[in-house]
Amino acid sequence: GENVEQHPSTLSVQEGDSAVIKCTYSDSASNYFPWYKQELGKGPQLIIDIRSNVGEKKDQRIAVTLNKTAKHFSLHITETQPEDSAVYFCAAINMNYGGSQGNLIFGKGTKLSVKP
């Protein structure tokens, strides 16, 4: 089955700096890669996703890149703000082989702290 590894487990940056979180996956058939943000006391919330037919996707200060050959994908946050402080989870799934949104395989999370 799929296995997703996420690094680093904790990340501290100064406000305004960029933050990068990296994930690797094991199943080359995985074709959907979402990123979720979990604020303290809340459930995770989807912030951006990418499919395997796309190499990069951007949404304002957030971008995700995917390298299918190396089987890794990354989350990039530019101009970080204190409200970006949260735990970020990457995930992967093969949507074409019985996969569905419901059984995503998640990384173990990265706790991002943005210092003002």
Next chain:
Amino acid sequence: KAGVTQTPRYLIKTRGQQVTLSCSPISGHRSVSWYQQTPGQGLQFLFEYFSETQRNKGNFPGRFSGRQFSNSRSEMNVSTLELGDSALYLCASSGDRGPTGELFFGEGSRLTVL
């Protein structure tokens, strides 16, 4: 539109007891998934239900079970509780059966086993 509602939010049990957690998905959503979140293991998939049928199951022992009702509400049950079952249990609903659906998580039920 109301979000995903999980009850109870907090509960304390002792070893050997059983527990039932409830999840009400977003209105109209037919898929409900359950995840266990612990500091060491992150988010681990338990099972997914769609239209009252278990569609996928994670790698958890048979003590963990679930069901979904005709109104899409779901319950999960853990029997013979162990200390290691202490965790945040998250429920998520999705309106899409296909790849474009987004998971909407509730705030979780935090279980402490003493």
